[in-house]
Structures are given as C-alpha cells and as structure tokens.
Amino acid sequence: MSPRTKEQNEEIRLLRVKQIMQAAAEVYLEQGITMEMRDVANKANLGYGTVYHYYKNKHALLDDLLWQAFHEAKQVTEEAFGASQPPGQQLRRYGTLMLRQWFHDRSVYILYKMIWENFQQVPGGRFQKLYDQFQIELYRPLMSAIQQLGAQEPEKRANFLLGSMIGCAGLWIHHGHEEPDTDDIADSLVRSIEKKGN
Amino acid sequence: MSPRTKEQNEEIRLLRVKQIMQAAAEVYLEQGITMEMRDVANKANLGYGTVYHYYKNKHALLDDLLWQAFHEAKQVTEEAFGASQPPGQQLRRYGTLMLRQWFHDRSVYILYKMIWENFQQVPGGRFQKLYDQFQIELYRPLMSAIQQLGAQEPEKRANFLLGSMIGCAGLWIHHGHEEPDTDDIADSLVRSIEKKGN
C-alpha cells in the first residue's frame, strides 16, 4: 500500500540529516553564527524548504550539530582516558586524538570553540545543558588526568591545555591549513604541564 | 552661532568616540559580530542616532576599533622586541605583555581573535589591508625572534605560540575570569618552543 517502505524513508532521512549537518558545519566555519539557511541548503545540494523539512529552525539544526559533536567528543575522551596508562601518556593521547578529531570532523571543533567562547552570540542560555554536560563528561576527565599527574592547580593546567589546543587548532582550521603535527602539539603542551607539577 | 568653541567641540568629540569604542568592545565580546548598534548606544549611555553621528556605519566603527587596536598592539610588539635581550627573553616579555594588553584593552584581543578566525563572518575581504599590515608589523617580528632562537620551522612555532596565547586568553576572557598568571603561560609556551629548537 505504501509506495516507500518505512525503512526506505528512514534511510532517506538519515542520509539527508547527515548531508545537512555536514553542510551546516562547513557553512558555520565560513560564516559563524550568521550562517544562512539558504547557504546550508545550497551546500547540501538540497532545496531551501528541505532543510526545514528536517529541522524546525536554525536553532534546532545547531542544536543537533552540537549534541552529535558532543557524543563524538565523548567517545574520543573515553578512548583516551579509558586505557590503563600513566596519566602523561593518557594526556598525550587525548591531545592527539582530539586534535585529529577536530580536523576530521569539524562539528566537534565547532562544539569546543562555542564552549570556549562561552556561547558568545547565542542568546538566552540556550545551551546551558550542553555546557553542563560538557563540564561533567568532557572536562572533568581531563582534569582528573591532570590531577593524577600531580600537577598543582589542575584547573589552571586544564584550561591552559584546552585553551592552547583550541587556539592552535583554530589557527590551522580557519586559515585552511592541512592537519598539523598533532603529536607535536600535544606533546609540547603536556610536557609544559608536567614541568609545572614538580 | 555655535555656543561652543572649537576646542570644546573637539573635546566632546574625543570623549564620545572613546565612549563608543569602549562600549563597542564590550558588546562585541558579548555578542560577536551580531552586536547591535542599539546595544552599543545603550552601553555607551548615548542616544541611538548619536553613534551614527560619529560613525557612518557599523563597519566604520569596527574598522576604527580594530585599527586603533592595531596601533596599540604594535607598540606592545615594538616594546617587546625592541630591547636588546636574548630572543628567549624577548619572547617571554612579548607573551607576557601581549596577554596583559589583551586583558587590559579588549579591543586588542578582539583584533587578534578576528585575525585568528581569518575574519570569519566578515564578508568581502574588508579587512585585507589590516590583515596584511598585521603580517608585516605584528607577526613578522614575532617570527624573527623565533628564528633567532634557532627553532626549526619558525612559522609552525610562531603559530603554536600565537594560537596558544589566543586560546588561553580567550578561555579566560570569555568566561569572565580575572587576569591569569600571564608570566606562567608565556614562560610555558616559550619553553616548549625552545625545546624544539635543539
């Protein structure tokens, strides 16, 4: 009776969502929060209304983008800190993996950048929950590792590490560079922290 | 006809410009490129049209903000690299002074952030000239110092240093922290570079 099966529709749906999200991430990197839905549609090779068929509004699109990025970031975080290694190794692995992830999946970089900016430009504390979850599930593990390293003022160190990572990645990403030597960056920063631990 | 002397008018003019600029920097930090002229006027305690009395349009205001910041950044850069000291000391001093400047005068931070983002959001290469001057007068001195340090791949190192500085400063600034230990940050980052120079 049905011309397309539920499965077919679901398949289409997933494809479209992916298309749109990918396009949104690209457009966001170019235009920031002022990205236009029209540009997203164009970049995704979809009609204008189609984006609205899948996302109620711009905010919902951004929301989905960031939460999906959150889940990917969480996997990376868990992978880095899950292995039983000395904290220094864990932190190096964390830095390397996360920087690579940022280069590979820009939405994750966007997530960290928006948190870094404290959601400047996004009115009305719309992402409070995301921010809270970030603190608990993405930031705290990092701080724990730094604590285990024996560093003093672990929050300060964590901010130093994360801030520097974002700053370096952003410089490369926004200026269209290829992926830099992520191992090198991670190692340099972690070593700085280790030094301070004494 | 005019009840005020030229000098008085000029005085008022300078005061207003300063008021507006200050307000603009604050609003920009809160709202980014989407800052509204209305908010600038409000924060400056001026009437709505008054901002337009002093600045033809939003772009002109931003322009002035960034060029003024440029000149201040140049002074800092010259002060850091002008002294006859070993390059390591110069770089440490540069890092410390610049971070302090960013905290003290947010417009300078905004300048670096916008360059860092490659003027994402600002359409049409409007700040090409500013970007070029930045390269020549603010970035090259930094790279020279790193070269003198004997570091390999000086551009990579310069980007690492600058990127990290922006990342760290941004984290503090956007989250409303007090000025962090700028000496510490500068020292950590420069030491990382020195290590790589061997």
Next chain:
Amino acid sequence: MSPRTKEQNEEIRLLRVKQIMQAAAEVYLEQGITMEMRDVANKANLGYGTVYHYYKNKHALLDDLLWQAFHEAKQVTEEAFGASQPPGQQLRRYGTLMLRQWFHDRSVYILYKMIWENFQQVPGGRFQKLYDQFQIELYRPLMSAIQQLGAQEPEKRANFLLGSMIGCAGLWIHHGHEEPDTDDIADSLVRSIEKKGN
C-alpha cells in the same frame, strides 16, 4: 493490469472523497480559512499526498465542500417552502429545518457563514457564482415567504432572520454546545417578524 475492477475503484473513490470532505469541514470549523491540508489528511486518517490525489488543490476542496453544501441547503429550502402552508408556518419550518441541518452537516453551516462574511478571506471573488446562486435559489425563497407574510421591508426582515439564525447557530456550534432548541429559536425570530408586519 489493475487488480481492482472499475466498480471497486469507484467505490474507494467515493469513500475517500466523503472521508476528506468530512475531515475538511471539521478542520475548517477549528481553524477557519487557515486550515492546513496536512490537518485535513490527518483527521481523515489518510496520507498527506492522498488528499491531493483527490483534490487538485485547497481551493478545489473548499469548492466541492461548499457546492455540496449548497445542494443540501437547497433541498432544505425547497422542503420548507414547498409545502402549502401559511407563510408563518413555512418560515418556522424553514428556521427549524435549517438550524437542524447546520448542526447535522457542518458544511452547510460553513456555507452560510462564509456567505454571511461575504467571503472575507477568500481573495478574488472566487465564489461569485456560488454567491449568485445563493441569492436566487436560497435567499429569494426566504424573502418571498416574508413578503407573503405581509411584512414591510422584507429584505430587512430576511436579513434579520438569517443573521440571527447564523449568529445563534454559530454561538452554539463554535462553543461545542449540543443542538439547542431549534424550534424555540425559529419561533422567536419569526414571531418578531410577524409583529413588524402589522
């Protein structure tokens, strides 16, 4: 090739049209001219595109709804004024039957309401023909009966009667009341007219 006979198809067709029309009338009562095709489909328990399979567009659906209502209203009118009774009795019967019809088949109420509103909201005189036919076949018989009653200014009286009937019916219908005492309303209104006839 078709697994269904022509008769079966025709049967389905009639069923669907009826389903859609019924749903449309209900949705129209809730939402007025802003009724959405999607809601009609939902209320009819049909797929979205299916409504368009049977009706070329929203206008065609409304058109069909109103013309069908017209024919039903005509039957009622003819029944009321066809019997050889004194005009007062005819008018009472008319009032009662028509009010009942409005409660029983909402599309007929919708027809009268739209005419009452002079097709406010419907752009471009789209229902001119329907309006003209209404005047001739539904309104004139009413006025004739009032004339026979000997009332002065029969148009004024007809408008009073019809206006009041719509007003009363609307109040009950829109507020979800059960069918009111239609005899009572009809009698009250007709008696008012009779009084004025002297």
Next chain:
Amino acid sequence: MSPRTKEQNEEIRLLRVKQIMQAAAEVYLEQGITMEMRDVANKANLGYGTVYHYYKNKHALLDDLLWQAFHEAKQVTEEAFGASQPPGQQLRRYGTLMLRQWFHDRSVYILYKMIWENFQQVPGGRFQKLYDQFQIELYRPLMSAIQQLGAQEPEKRANFLLGSMIGCAGLWIHHGHEEPDTDDIADSLVRSIEKKGN
C-alpha cells in the same frame, strides 16, 4: 539637548498607534486573521517597518486591538446596565448602544466576533485571559439583567440575544451596509426574550 521633547515623542507615538490600530481593524474586516502586516502599513500610510516599530509582531497588534476594544465594550456595558431602569429598558439600551458601537468602532465588533467564533484560527489559547475577562465583565452583566427580567434559562436567552446581535451586525457590516435600525433590532430581540419569561 534633545531634538524632540519626550512629550512630542509621546504625542507621535499615540498618533501612530491609533493610525495603525484603525488600519488593522479595517484590514481585519477585509481579510480576517490572514491580514498581512504590509496591508496594515499601507492602509495606515506608514512604512512597512514602522508597524514593527510600534508592535513587536502581528500577535501583539491583534492583542492590543482586542484589549482596547474590550475596554470600550466595557464602558458601553456599564453605561447600559448602570442606569436604574427596569431590566427591559436596560436590555434595549444595551442592544442599541452595543450595535451602534460595533458600527462605529469596528474593533469592538471584531472582539465580539472572535469571541463568538471561540477564537477559531487563533492557535494556542492565546486569548484565554481575554475570554475569561469577557465572561466576567461583559457577559455576566448581560445575563444578570436577563435574570432580573424573570426569564427562564437566562444563559440560553443571553446566548440568543448576543448571538442574534452578532449575526445581524455581521451581516450588515460584512456586506457594507449602512448602519441599520439598531433600535428596531434590539427591541425585537428583547421582546422575544420577554415573551419567554412568562
């Protein structure tokens, strides 16, 4: 210092609001809820954005229109039922005054029509409060008078009276007639009710 005084601005403001409201009422009568802001602006001889300078959005405009109408309707109601007269006289006066008000100030007619339609077309119970206030301050006094008349089932009678009034007024208003004989209508309807009281 100020180019226009506060008083001047307030004066302008009141004028504009009046202009817009008047225009909105006219456009609403032509187009119903689908009235376009552009048409309101045009009819008010104002620029498009000007309407938004005074009203945040379409809903706010409608809101103001209806609440202002509410206050006018309340004055009429109080005037009619405030005088110490026999209830029959009060009701006749009520009918006459209210019908005249509807013809004179269309926004009051719009208010009653929207309540009559139970805010069909207006999603989300946006006017619940208005509806409640209507019940208490505009409907209850009417019902009280009918009760004092000694009529049985006063709510039924009140609905008959109000419904008929709206129906008659609407017929005249929507079809562009001049003001009808409001005394006649009011008298006819009240007499019907008085009859039923026995």
Next chain:
DNA sequence: GATGAATGAGACTTCATTCAT
C-alpha cells in the same frame, strides 16, 4: 491508488541606516 519527501513562493520579522527636529 497511496504516500511522504522535496520544494520555493510568499509571509513574517529584524536591524542597519536615514532623516527630521
């Protein structure tokens, strides 16, 4: 015949900018 994904014209709304006072 039945369906819902896809679409864009057209409405709503924002906000930079102009202008009269």
Next chain:
DNA sequence: CATGAATGAAGTCTCATTCAT
C-alpha cells in the same frame, strides 16, 4: 551636537503543491 522615529532590504520560516516510488 543629539536624538529617536521611520524605513526597507535581507533574513527566517510556513505551507500549498509537486513528484518519485
């Protein structure tokens, strides 16, 4: 100089309609 009312271009979003399956 100072101000805020006035404006419309440019965005957001809705929903009737088309179309492939």
